Structure formats: structure tokens, C-alpha cells
Amino acid sequence: MKIRTMKYMVKEGFVNTYRNLLMSLASVSMVVASLLIFGIFLMLIINFSYNLNRLKAQVEIAVFLKNNATSLESADVELKIKNDERVLTYRKVTKEEAFAELATVYLEDSELIEGLTPDFLSESFRVHLKNVEDSAAFADEISRMEGVEDVTYPYDSLKKLGTVLNWINVGSMAVLALLLIISVSIIANTIKLTVYARRKEIEIMKYIGASDWFIRWPFIIEGVIIGFAGALIAFILTSYLYNSVESFVNAHTLDYGLSDLIKMVSIGNVAGQIFVIYAIIGMVMGGTGSIISVRKHLNV
Amino acid sequence: MIEFRNVTKLYPNGCVGLQNATLKIEKGEFVFVVGPSGSGKSTLLKLMLREEIPTEGEVYVNEFSIHDMPRREVPYLRRGLGVVFQDFRLLPNKTVYENVAFAMQVVEASPKEIRRQVPVALALVGLSKKAKVYPDQLSGGEQQRVALARAIVNNPSVLIADEPTGNLDPETSWEIMNLLDEINQRGTTVIVATHEKNIVDQMKKRVINLERGRIIRDVREGNYTNED
Secondary structure, three states, X not given: OOHHHXXXXXXXXHHHHHHOHHXXXXXXXXXXXXXXXXXXXXXHHHHHHHHHHHHHHHOOEEEEEOOOOOHHHHHHHHHHHHHOOOEEEEEEEOHHHHHHHHHHHOOOOHHHHOOOOHHHOOOEEEEEEOOHHHHHHHHHHHHOOOOXXXXXXXXXXXXXXXXXXXXXXXXXXXXXXXXXXXXXXXXXXXXXXHHHHOHHHHHHHHHHOOOHHHHHHHHHHHHHHHHHHHHHHHHHHHHHHHHHHHHHHHHHHHHOOOOOXXXXXXXXXXXXXXXXXXXXXXXXXXXXHHHHHHHHHOOO | OEEEEEEEXXXXXXXXEEEEEXXXXXXXXXXXXXXXOXXXXXXXXXXXXXXXXXXXXXXXXXXXXXXXXXXXXXXXXXXXXXXXEOXXXXXXXXXXXXXXXHHHHHOOOOHHHHHHHHHHHHHHOOOHHHXXXXXXXXXXXXXXXXXXXXXHOOOOOEEEEEOOXXXXXXXXXXXXXXXXXXXXXXXXXXXXXXXXXXXXXXXOOEEEEEEOOEEEEEEOOOOOOOOO
16 A cells, blocks of 8 residues: 555544544544543552552461471471472571561560560471472472471462452453444444445445555554543543552551551553553554444445 | 456345346446446446445456456455446545645655546546635535546546546536546547436447446446437
8 A cells, every 4th residue: 555545544533533523532532431431440450450469579488397397307308398498498497586576576465475585486497489389289298297297388379369460350351342343333434434434435435446454544544543532531531540549558568567468550651561461452442333334334 | 448247246134236237337438327226227337336345256456357356356456447437426625735645645655646537537527726615615516526526636547437527417417427538538448327318328438337236237328328
């Protein structure tokens, strides 16, 4: 296609959008609404997986030795942990260290641990795995060793969170699909109006020998313009709304001392991606709407 | 060159458009297609433009075989054919110049070519002075002349006119017919479907007479009817 033809088509696309301003605006708002609803899910997913990954990175497997474990048994367990390929890092917590830890926790109620000596506590190893998925297998092996009292790992609860995340994913895809269908059909209707308004012109073009694509392109561009405009507006609204939610949440998690546990992704880190996702979805919606309408009503 | 070989066109509703029609139009001919309404004149022209596909038989227009050609080739067939209609079919929001230039834009001609060809076409139909006027400010005859300019601006080898004078008074009709004749003198094949008995009788061109989808008469230098 020649460059001046492309220019002509883009110009026609804009002219068409403007001529049908009211319907174009209606279509744009539909795209905005769809993307906003989708955006809520998207931001939920982003934050959920972000926090899940953060928590996963913090997951620590605690291997508690029996209180009366021998130093040989302790060395055995340590050797096993040290040589295990799945282990990223580990740290040995001696009875003294455990006691010191306990003392800090009960600093204000020291009478509770009065009379307690390090000997009451057990030695333990705190292990970080390279891959949290290996937690169960690893814990199982270690717990069968001599002198091991108990192995704890919080991975199961994380796994449940992961399932929840998957459901949110599925849900958002379903909502997106539904919204896509609605938006596409509204855009198709808008384009249909343009096709109708220009049916004489189209007929003349066909008689003169315009190729099918020459006739189609301006309509597709009109749809893409509508989709892109919707994406842009939706993006601005999303960033604005998300910013307010983010500062609200961050302020309150700080109040309740939860800021270590829950942390929202800052919009700056994902803005680029969100814009690209919105723009692609918006333009695909617009383009698809046009193609459907053009196929049905243009009969080129 | 246009050739119909035993062409039959039946419409889905059962109407007979054309029945076993065979004809040949050589390059540079001027042909009137006459007959009462519903006799198949429009079907004949539509088959040439591949607006319709023959039910049976073969149709050849220039180097194209209408009866079995892929849809994507239709634009290229039509670029070799100019068309004029009874109702002019100009774009009301474009000036005379723009209406003619539009035909060249659509086939992706260069702006240079457009600037060169459009004035030539307008001069040929005698409308150079009205280039910047909108169609609704023109008389019917003038509008049809714009349509003619648009039809010939891409230098088609065939000009097809479907009752081009149907909406015009007798005097203006003559002007249009003379223009068509002039275009024909320049080498373009011209095919005119018409009801204008007087004009056909006086111009002494080839006449193809249709009735109920059949070619009942095909004569050189003929009259509108057989009687005299």
C-alpha cells in the first residue's frame, strides 16, 4: 500500500469517527468501562502475585531438633542440609540464640520466661530453599532423620493463596471475555452507522474499482481509533484511582503494622505494562468490531 | 472486447434476467441496448461489471472471464470499465473537481497524475469552469457530464451507461449522447442502455434489442424498433 493511500485511510478514519461523534463517544465509554472493570481484576492479580512472591521469598523452613538430640545427630542434620542441592541458605539457631530471641519477644513480660534456661529450648535450623515448591518433599526427608523433632513450613497456606490467585485469574478472564463481546458489538454498531452513512460513496468506490481493502481500511481505522481513545482514558482513570487506593492502603497497613506483610505495587512500576495491555485490548476490540460490521454490512 | 456465449441469468426469486444470450462487441464499437423495462438490459450490463454472475454460459470482458473469476480480481476488471448511471451518483459533499479526482484516488493514482488528468476530463465534458462547484448547484445535464468525466478519467477501454439520459430533458439528452459519441470517437467502446427512441433512430448505431431476457434483434446502423 502506498504511503499517500495510508494517509488517506487514516484521515478518513478520523473523519468518520468525528462525523459519528455521539456514537463514537458511546463506544469509547463502553471501552473505558470494560477496561476499567478489567483493570480492577488486573490490579488485584498484579498485587496478589506480587505479595505472594514476596511471601514465598520469605518462607523459612524451621527444622527443630529434639531437646535431647546429640551433637552427632545435630551435625548429621546440618551436613544433610548443607549438602542438599535444593537449599539456598540455612542458618543454625543454637539453644542460646533461641533463648535470646525469646527474650526479645517477651521483653516487656519477662516474668513469663523467668526461670527458663536455654536448655529448655531446642536447637534448630532455618532453611531457605531455592524453590519453595520443594518444601514438602524436603521437610518430609529431614523429619525422618534421627534427632529431628519437627519440621515446620508455612508453604501450605501460601499454596492456598496461590489457588485463590488462580481463581481470580480465571474470573477476570471470564469477565474480560464478556465485556469484550459487549464492547465489540457496540463498536460494530457504531461502524455500521458509518457504513450506512457512506453507502453511496462505497458503492461508487466499488464501481470505480477500489479494492476491498481500500474500502475496508478506513472503517477498521475508525474502530481502532475508538479502541485506542477508550484505552487511553481508561489508563488515566486507572492510574488515578489506583494511586488513591495505594496511598490509602499503604497508610492503613502502616497504622496496623502490616506494612511488612502487605505491600501494594506502586503504579509507576506497572504503568507501562498496563498501558500496553489496555491499548492492545482496546485496539483489538475496535478492530474486531469494525471487521464484523464491515463483513456484515459492506459486502464488498 | 466483450463476448457473451449462451449466457443465461436466473435470479433466486425465479425471474429470468437473460436467456441464452450470445453476442460480441468489438473494441471501439458504439452499441445501444434497447428493450422494455425488465427485458434484461440491466442484467446484461451487470454481468459485464460482474455485479452478477451468469447462471449458465460464459462472459468475457477485456481479459477477464466473468463466469469464473475470483472476487479479488473484480476491482481490476472494473478499472478497465467506466460506468454512468441514470441518477448520476455524485458525492454531494465533494466539488466537481474532487468528484472526478476521487475516481483516481481510489485506484491509487499519484497526485501528479490526478492534477494532470482531471482538468483534461473536465475539459472534454465542457465543465472546466465549474470545477469548484458542488453537484447540487449544477443542472441535471451538468451533473451527468461530471459523472461522465469521472467515468473516463482513468481511461477505461469500455464505457457502460445505464439509461444515462433517463432523468434529462430531450435537449440535454442529445448533449450527453453526443458526448458519448465523442468519447467513442476517441477509441473507447461505448455501451448505452436506453429508452430514447428518437436518439437511437437518428444516431444509426448498432442496436441490440432485448425482450424477456432474449436478444430478439442485433443490427448495425439500426433503429429502436423493427417496424420501419
